[in-house]
Amino acid sequence: MxxxxxxxxxxxxxxxxxxxxxxxxxxxxxxxxxxxxxxxxxxxxxxxxxxxxxxxxxxxxxxxxxxxxxxxxxxxxxxxxRGLADLYQLLEDDVSLPEDAVQKIACQLVSALYYLHSHRVLHRDMKPQNILIFPSGKVKLCDFGFARNMTMDTMVLTSIKGTPLYMCPELVDEKPYDHSADLWALGCILYEVYHGKPPFFTNNVFHLIKMIGKESVKWPKVISPDMRSFLEGLLTKDSTHRLTWPDLLQHPFVRTGVKATSSIYNDHGE
Missing domain, CATH: 3.30.200.20 (Phosphorylase Kinase; domain 1)
Structure with a gap:
């Protein structure tokens, strides 16, 4: 010290x-x-x-x-x-953000997750508290408390980790899961940032698990077609049909703002 x-x-x-x-x-x-x-x-x-x-x-x-x-x-x-604050604190203050601000956050988080998943690392605890805000609107993923390095022969995991509000259907059903669990959580977070609360929200854990597995997402009345299509892709209950790499990088909602890099040293290849 x-x-x-x-x-x-x-x-x-x-x-x-x-x-x-x-x-x-x-x-x-x-x-x-x-x-x-x-x-x-x-x-x-x-x-x-x-x-x-x-x-x-x-x-x-x-x-x-x-x-x-x-x-x-x-x-x-x-x-x-250390960041200025986390996304959870920002939502407490602002409740929700306009679509252009959500889009900027989406592009940054997609860049970060693409980098992680390219190295076979899952975050496994995606939630607003683990997204830090830095000056000029930059956001960064933090707290890999549950991150797991996946070797090529263990691309599927079954241990339950993470936060119930952002858990994907295969996780709450205790089925095997892979990197698309992070992408479902990303969809939940972006929906919450835009709408003010997660797509599935209740204080009863058992009811929440049922909602995640069975209920369809209720979409805000005002949302652009590109944003809705992007979130629908991420919040697809069947993980085999969920929006994922490489198609995700080309989606119109994030295509122009994503920096897709997978270098493990730094973004300049050093």
Missing amino acids: DKYMIISPIGEGSFAKVYRGREKYTGRDVALKFISKLGKTEKDLNFLRREIDILRKMKHEHIVEMLNSFETPNEIVVVTE
């Missing part, structure tokens, strides 16, 4: 405490995530270290950059760049 000064708490989850911090000598604003080792097996800790290795390799303008990681006797600490 010699390099960092803790300023204030940002949030606390079931696995970690997050603080706003400052890098000494440079003054850089950072987020410090403290993950307790207590109660975790060596297998759990090794899995976590692998997760951190994945994040360290991810270099993309719309993915939060990991700056450092280190361990203390009781904790693993991950240091990342």
Whole structure:
């Protein structure tokens, strides 16, 4: 901790405490995530270290950059760049955003997910709280707490991870799933950003699961044909017919704004 000064708490989850911090000598604003080792097996800790290795390799303008990681006797600490706020906080203030703003967010998140999926990495916990806002309207994906590196022979996963509001039908049915689970969640998030609430919303988890599996999406009265077609593609219940790569990149709603890069080092091939 010699390099960092803790300023204030940002949030606390079931696995970690997050603080706003400052890098000494440079003054850089950072987020410090403290993950307790207590109660975790060596297998759990090794899995976590692998997760951190994945994040360290991810270099993309719309993915939060990991700056450092280190361990203390009781904790693993991950240091990342810090945004101004997250999308959840923005929605609390603004309730919903106009279509052109939603389109800009969509293009950035599609770029980030294409990069991740090109490296066989699923995010697995897509939600507004994990999308950070930076100056000039830039957004970045963060918190790969559930990310999983998929080898070619394990492109299908069955363990349930993620947030119920943004879970796809195959996940709530406990069926195998793949990268298109992230794309369903993207559709839910963009719908919420535009409409003010997710496409399937109730406080009862069992009712929510039933809605996700069976009910059709209720579309806002005012929505452009391109945006509706894009969201319909992402929110297709049958994952084999869901909008996915490479067709997704060519959809008119995002085609002109997406930067499709899959270099694992950086966007300039260095």
